[in-house]
Amino acid sequence: MFLAVGPLRKELADSLSSCRVLVVGAGGIGCELLKNLVLTGFKNIEVIDLDTIDVSNLNRQFLFQKNHVGKSKAQVAKESVLRFCPSANITAYHDSVMNPDYNVEFFRNFQLVMNALDNRAARNHVNRMCLAADIPLIESGTAGYLGQVTVIKKGMTECYECQPKPTQKTFPGCTIRNTPSEPIHCIVWAKYLFNQLFGEEDADQEVSPDTADPEAAWNPEETAARASASDQDGDIKRVSTKDWARSTGYDPVKLFNKLFKDDIMYLLTMDKLWKKRKAPVPLDWAEVHQLGRSQDDMCGAGLKDQQVLSVGGYSQLFQRSVETLRAQLKEKGDSAELVWDKDDPPAMDFVTAAANLRMHIFSMNMKSRFDVKSMAGNIIPAIATTNAVIAGLIVLEALKILNSDFQQCRTIFLNKQPNPRKKLLVPCALDRPNPNCYVCASKPEVTVKLCVHKTIVQTLQDKVWKLRRGAQIHHRLGLFASNNGKFLSDFGIRNGSRLQADDFLQDYTLLVNVLHCEELPRDVEFEVVGDAPEKAPPPSVPEEEKSITNGNKDSAQPSTSTKAEDDDILIVDSDEEPSSSTTDVSMETGSLKRKLQDAETGETASKRKRLDQQPAAEDDDDDDDIIALD
Amino acid sequence: MIDMIEKEDNVITEEEAAQYDRQIRLWGLEAQKRLRGSRVLLVGLRGLGAEVAKNLILAGVKGLTLLDHEQVTEESRRAQFLIPVDADGQNQAQASLERAQFLNPMVDVKADTDQVENKSDSFFLQFDAVCLTGCSRDVMVRVDQLCSSRNIKVFCGDIFGYHGYMFSDLGPEHHFVEEKVKIVKSSDETNDGPKVKKPKVDPNETTMVKKMASFCSLKEALEVDWTSEEAKASLKRTPPGYFLLHVLLKFRTDKGRDPHPGSYAEDSCLLLQIRDDLLEAVDVNPELLPDSFVSTCFSEMAPVCAVVGGVLGQEIVKALSQRDAPHRNFFFFDGLKGSGVVDYFGNK
Numbered sequence: 016m017f018l019a020v021g022p023l024r025k026e027l028a029d030s031l032s033s034c035r036v037l038v039v040g041a042g043g044i045g046c047e048l049l050k051n052l053v054l055t056g057f058k059n060i061e062v063i064d065l066d067t068i069d070v071s072n073l074n075r076q077f078l079f080q081k082n083h084v085g086k087s088k089a090q091v092a093k094e095s096v097l098r099f100c101p102s103a104n105i106t107a108y109h110d111s112v113m114n115p116d117y118n119v120e121f122f123r124n125f126q127l128v129m130n131a132l133d134n135r136a137a138r139n140h141v142n143r144m145c146l147a148a149d150i151p152l153i154e155s156g157t158a159g160y161l162g163q164v165t166v167i168k169k170g171m172t173e174c175y176e177c178q179p180k181p182t183q184k185t186f187p188g189c190t191i192r193n194t195p196s197e198p199i200h201c202i203v204w205a206k207y208l209f210n211q212l213f214g215e216e217d218a219d220q221e222v223s224p225d226t227a228d229p230e231a232a233w234n235p236e237e238t239a240a241r242a243s244a245s246d247q248d249g250d251i252k253r254v255s256t257k258d259w260a261r262s263t264g265y266d267p268v269k270l271f272n273k274l275f276k277d278d279i280m281y282l283l284t285m286d287k288l289w290k291k292r293k294a295p296v297p298l299d300w301a302e303v304h305q306l307g308r309s310q311d312d313m314c315g316a317g318l319k320d321q322q323v324l325s326v327g328g329y330s331q332l333f334q335r336s337v338e339t340l341r342a343q344l345k346e347k348g349d350s351a352e353l354v355w356d357k358d359d360p361p362a363m364d365f366v367t368a369a370a371n372l373r374m375h376i377f378s379m380n381m382k383s384r385f386d387v388k389s390m391a392g393n394i395i396p397a398i399a400t401t402n403a404v405i406a407g408l409i410v411l412e413a414l415k416i417l418n419s420d421f422q423q424c425r426t427i428f429l430n431k432q433p434n435p436r437k438k439l440l441v442p443c444a445l446d447r448p449n450p451n452c453y454v455c456a457s458k459p460e461v462t463v464k465l466c467v468h469k470t471i472v473q474t475l476q477d478k479v480w481k482l483r484r485g486a487q488i489h490h491r492l493g494l495f496a497s498n499n500g501k502f503l504s505d506f507g508i509r510n511g512s513r514l515q516a517d518d519f520l521q522d523y524t525l526l527v528n529v530l531h532c533e534e535l536p537r538d539v540e541f542e543v544v545g546d547a548p549e550k551a552p553p554p555s556v557p558e559e560e561k562s563i564t565n566g567n568k569d570s571a572q573p574s575t576s577t578k579a580e581d582d583d584i585l586i587v588d589s590d591e592e593p594s595s596s597t598t599d600v601s602m603e604t605g606s607l608k609r610k611l612q613d614a615e616t617g618e619t620a621s622k623r624k625r626l627d628q629q630p631a632a633e634d635d636d637d638d639d640d641i642i643a644l645d
Numbered sequence: 646m647i648d649m650i651e652k653e654d655n656v657i658t659e660e661e662a663a664q665y666d667r668q669i670r671l672w673g674l675e676a677q678k679r680l681r682g683s684r685v686l687l688v689g690l691r692g693l694g695a696e697v698a699k700n701l702i703l704a705g706v707k708g709l710t711l712l713d714h715e716q717v718t719e720e721s722r723r724a725q726f727l728i729p730v731d732a733d734g735q736n737q738a739q740a741s742l743e744r745a746q747f748l749n750p751m752v753d754v755k756a757d758t759d760q761v762e763n764k765s766d767s768f769f770l771q772f773d774a775v776c777l778t779g780c781s782r783d784v785m786v787r788v789d790q791l792c793s794s795r796n797i798k799v800f801c802g803d804i805f806g807y808h809g810y811m812f813s814d815l816g817p818e819h820h821f822v823e824e825k826v827k828i829v830k831s832s833d834e835t836n837d838g839p840k841v842k843k844p845k846v847d848p849n850e851t852t853m854v855k856k857m858a859s860f861c862s863l864k865e866a867l868e869v870d871w872t873s874e875e876a877k878a879s880l881k882r883t884p885p886g887y888f889l890l891h892v893l894l895k896f897r898t899d900k901g902r903d904p905h906p907g908s909y910a911e912d913s914c915l916l917l918q919i920r921d922d923l924l925e926a927v928d929v930n931p932e933l934l935p936d937s938f939v940s941t942c943f944s945e946m947a948p949v950c951a952v953v954g955g956v957l958g959q960e961i962v963k964a965l966s967q968r969d970a971p972h973r974n975f976f977f978f979d980g981l982k983g984s985g986v987v988d989y990f991g992n993k
Contacts, residue, residue: 047951050726054692054947071666077699077748099726099744159671160959318662318674380850389670396671399703400959403696407951411980414948425983432970433987439956439976440985 030417031056035124038062039112039141040131041088043397044155046078047406048131049092053100055410061125063108063117064089069358075399113140122148127416129153129409133395135180139454142167142175146455151416153409159396162405162429166412166445169455171421177449189228192221194288195377198370202390205369206355208274209362211256212265213340213353222256222274224281231285265341267334271300275372295376303330320385326375333368336361357392366391404429408440453525462528464542466535467508473499478541479516479527503529657681661751665705673824676966677705683965684708684771688761689778690737692945693804695725696954697776697961698745701752704962708753710772711745713738714760724945766791774798774961779903782867782894789814789863798964801863802957805893805903805942807980809953810886813960813971815860821967822853860974861991867891869990871927880933884986886977888924888934893942895919904943913939941981949980956985 036057038048041064052060066088068079078095079088087109096103110116113136122128122144130152132138138154145152145167152167154175167174190196191204207220225231263269279297283289303326324332339361344351355362363384370391371381388394408427415423425442433439453459463478476499508514510531515524530544657665657674661681669677683706687698690713701709715721715737722728727741738756746754761777761784769775775792777785777800789799793814802811827850870876896912896919897903904912916939924931956976963969972987979985 051948051951054724054726070663073664073749074666074668074703074705077703080747081750099729101730318657318669320662321674385670394667394670397667398671398959400700400955400962403700403951403955403958407948407955408983410948410951411983423981427983433972437986437988438984439972439987440952440978440983442983 027414027418028056032058034126034417035059035061036413037122037125037128038131039128039137040064040133041076041078041092041107042066042072042131042133043075043399043402044157044406044409045088045131046076046092047399047402048129048409049078049096049105051406051410052413053096053103055414057413058102059104061106061108062089062092063110063112064092065109065111075397075402077399112137117144119144119147122150125150127151127153127413129413130155131406132156138175143454145169146174153412153416155405155409157397157401157405157429159398160401160429160431162401163426164405164408164412165426166416166421166424168416168421168424170448170457172424172445173448174452174455176454177446177452188219188221189225189230192223192225193228193231193282193285194292195373195379196292198374198379198382198387199390201373201377201379202366202370202387204373205366206391208256208369209353209355209365212260212270213344214355215352216255216257224278224285226285228285228288231288265337265344267337268300270337271298271330271333271372274369275376276300279376293378296378298326298330298372298376300330303327318385320388321383323381323383324371326372326381329368329371329375329381332364333372336365336368340365357388357394363388363391401429404440458526459524460526460528462530462544464530464532464535464544465503465540466533467504467510467512467529467531468502468533470503470540471500472503472506474540475503475514475527479525661705664749664751668704672962672966672968676968679966679968680705680707680962682707683773684710685961685965686710686712686769686772686775687778688712688776688780690725690727690741691721691779692724692947692950693802693809693954693957694778695727695741696950697778697802697958698727698741699748700954700958701961702745702748702754704958705749706752706965708755709745710755710757711738711741712757712759712761712764713741714758724947724950761788769797770795772797774800774965776800776802776957776961778802781898783898786862786864786867793817793860793862798961799863800957800961800964802953803890803893804945804950804953805889806944807941807946807949808886808889808938809949809978809980810890811953811957811960811976812863812866813860813964813974814863814866815858815964815971817859819858819860819964819967819971820855821858821963821969821971822855823969824851825854826850827852856970858971858973866974866991867894871929880929883933884975884977884988885934885938886979886986887975887988887990888920888929889938889942890977891923892916892920892934892938895923906943909943912943916942946980949978952980952985953978 034057036052036059038045038052038060039062041049041062045062045064049060049062064087067085068076068083068088068091070081070084072079072088073081076088078092083091087107089107089109093105093107096105128141128145128150130138130141132141133156142152142154146169149169152175153164154167155164156162166172186200186203190200191207195201195204204222207217208222210217210220211222259273260270275298277297279295283294283297340353343353343361347353353362355366357363367384367387370387374381382390408429412424412427415421424445426445428441428443430439430441434441448455450456451459461479463475465475508529510529512529514527514529516527535542657678661677662669665677685701685706685708687694687701687709690698690711694711694713698709698711713736717728717732717735717737717740719733721737722730722733722740725741727744728737729740729744732740736756736758738758742754742756746752761780769788769792772792775788775797777788780788780801785801789801792799793816796816798816798819799814800811801813803809871880893903893916896916899919900912900915904916917936920934920938921931924934953976956972956978960972960976963971973989975990976985976987
């Protein structure tokens with residue numbers, strides 16, 4: 016693509032002023048992107064963001080000032096841009112892009128969509144909408160000094176979900192409850208504790224010692240004995256933490272002694288755990304305070320939050336925060352629940368204190384509030400310059416797209432330091448779509464092995480649903496529920512049946528082949544056969560150089576369970592009305608896969624399909640075999 | 646000059662802590678304090694200058710002086726986002742001042758309408774870092790020579806259409822720190838009794854390693870001797886951006902301006918001529934900078950300003966905060982290919 020006159024060729028300049036583009040997100044990347052778009056000559060821009068401005072945004076989201084804190088990002092961004100480019104035609108939406116109002120028709124209004132998001136759920140959603148509408152999408156992300164840009168075009172490139180993304184790291188329950196070895200385990204425990212005491216109780220967020228810990232037993236009989244013993248004591252398992260706390264009036268001293276003394280002493284009785292580990296050392300409230308007032312001096316030079324207090328200091332913090340939260344609960348009334356928020360001082364204080372006390376007990380160096388906040392709140396450090404670079408690259412890709420120069424489009428990685436080939440910015444060729452992708456393959460299909468006499472409709476839905484995690488699936492209310500308990504065979508489903516599952520909002524159809532089997536292995540109700548769908552890899556920490564993360568939703572916490580909202584009911588074929596989506600913004604961090612870094616333009620180090628790959632063979636599309644369930 | 650950074654207030658205010666939170670979490674409090682004590686001179690407020698100004702102001706330097714003698718034209722105004730729409734005819738630095746200041750009231754932003762050629766030596770000495778955009782080669786060489794010997798960090802950068810570069814001279818001895826993760830053995834073997842493992846040390850504990858990098862002058866970097874065998878051998882790996890830079894700086898010196906779309910025909914002819922002469926003089930094959938460059942080096946492309954301005958801004962932040970390895974000593978960006986390379990020219 017070449018310049019003839021002026022920075023841009025005339026036809027391109029004209030198409031810039033007439034085309035309509037959508038920017039999803041008005042934060043770090045979004046602000047820079049809006050600025051670049053109007054300065055380059057884009058005229059018709061729509062921007063959407065559900066968030067309001069926070070003071071911590073101001074170090075990089077330069078369209079916002081202090082006096083804008085609390086206002087809508089999309090709205091203020093629009094106003095600021097109009098100041099230096101009054102002729103731009105900008106529409107701002109203070110809304111979630113996942114709102115069903117923004118349907119496929121809405122997306123079809125645009126020639127190009129550019130994401131400037133910070134969470135995976137929204138990225139998945141926009142990915143699917145752009146595929147459904149067949150609109151090119153530019154995806155991007157930043158974290159600290161690192162960044163990445165890529166182009167997604169249906170049929171031509173991988174979509175956002177073609178390759179599995181690392182799932183958020185979770186920790187086993189017994190590590191959290193019994194044998195923490197890292198500060199993060201203690202922080203997760205403290206957040207669970209917050210919920211158990213003040214928030215929504217969750218069975219997957221137990222904080223009491225886990226008697227069923229397989230590591231604790233010298234032999235299997237012992238595990239059973241322990242479990243029943245604790246039941247008989249009427250101890251840990253039978254009374255919920257919240258009920259117990261209520262019964263003491265949320266007395267901080269009693270809470271302290273239960274959590275940091277009694278429960279620890281209980282753990283000590285599980286002596287096998289401590290054969291090869293340093294045993295925890297319980298704290299006693301009276302003893303801690305006998306040591307006298309701790310010397311927590313305010314050192315002037317540092318941030319107050321970066322101080323690490325003494326055990327006494329954190330005990331006092333624990334007490335104060337419990338009292339404050341107790342009062343908050345009282346004010347809200349009966350059956351009130353608090354939601355943990357890193358920017359709510361007593362909630363943050365509570366987690367800081369509880370986590371540190373636990374760290375001390377387990378012989379770990381305690382952490383400052385500043386550091387605890389980073390971990391508990393999943394804060395991703397961010398600066399203006401990384402976002403500026405990435406947003407510049409986004410617009411350069413946009414120009415190629417508008418010029419229909421897809422062959423020139425690239426994935427580009429921004430490194431912190433140049434690679435061995437001296438590259439700080441590394442362009443790589445785009446990959447072809449994954450033909451087995453559950454999201455973008457033209458006729459995604461799966462074969463499942465189950466017993467039609469023993470499998471009920473609900474089970475099929477749940478299992479098939481799990482293959483397509485994260486979809487916004489809509490169902491006809493009521494009608495389904497009555498069929499949920501019936502067996503598949505009741506509907507005439509047999510070996511070889513083909514079922515069709517539809518998601519009308521995202522314009523997606525999945526064909527399910529049924530392979531009936533009378534005798535499945537024990538505990539197996541359902542088995543995927545043949546070309547398995549892309550399963551998420553086991554939870555692992557994404558290495559810094561292998562993936563970009565960009566997500567730090569306030570409610571993020573490492574979780575051992577998926578939220579209920581994700582498990583929507585699967586529609587199987589009919590003209591359903593979309594139900595309103597209740598999907599909460601997921602807690603996962605968005606992440607873009609990072610490929611091997613020395614790929615030159617035109618080659619890619621990945622082993623996946625190249626541009627010259629043969630398309631997949633056509634499926635047998637015999638309508639008679641397709642049975643719709645209701 | 647860096648060592649004399651005013652650490653008058655060693656205390657970070659609550660306001661600063663709240664606003665700079667996300668960057669303090671990245672580069673640490675020490676680095677933020679050093680930024681807070683630094684004064685920077687920025688010459689040239691066109692597309693690239695505005696990007697650098699924004700990046701430095703948001704980072705929280707102590708003071709930023711915007712120096713530009715040119716007047717705002719419709720064209721120059723549309724190239725950047727700090728100048729209001731009704732400012733045509735005003736001085737460019739002056740017109741950018743208000744919006745620049747709004748970006749971060751905690752930074753002391755000033756405008757200076759003088760021409761950089763007319764500034765005395767002592768003018769530059771009040772700064773910890775100087776960033777030159779849109780300047781002639783002679784000015785850049787002069788300022789670099791003056792500043793670098795006084796431990797004032799020098800940066801240069803320009804945008805030519807889809808292409809851009811930045812250069813840095815942090816002096817013969819630039820000291821900085823790098824954060825490295827501590828690797829700690831997790832087991833402690835004792836001779837008696839069962840081995841009891843020490844609890845795993847926090848894997849996130851890091852240590853600061855002191856390092857030093859040296860830089861040559863701009864003069865040296867631009868006057869590479871290409872006749873040596875060694876230099877010839879390295880030509881294949883040399884970014885064409887290096888030669889492009891020479892051509893465009895020569896154009897700027899000869900014409901007193903950059904190539905302009907309004908005089909495309911005449912300017913592109915001259916560009917090709919300069920390329921031929923220059924490369925011939927150093928006995929380098931003109932194919933290393935193919936003719937096509939001519940159609941892609943006019944004006945300043947906004948997204949290219951953003952990319953180069955981002956890299957340049959971050960280099961200035963790194964140098965002032967003395968944290969993390971600086972790029973040595975050029976960065977070349979090709980907006981058509983999306984490639985950005987760092988390369989060193991001059992005596993190592």
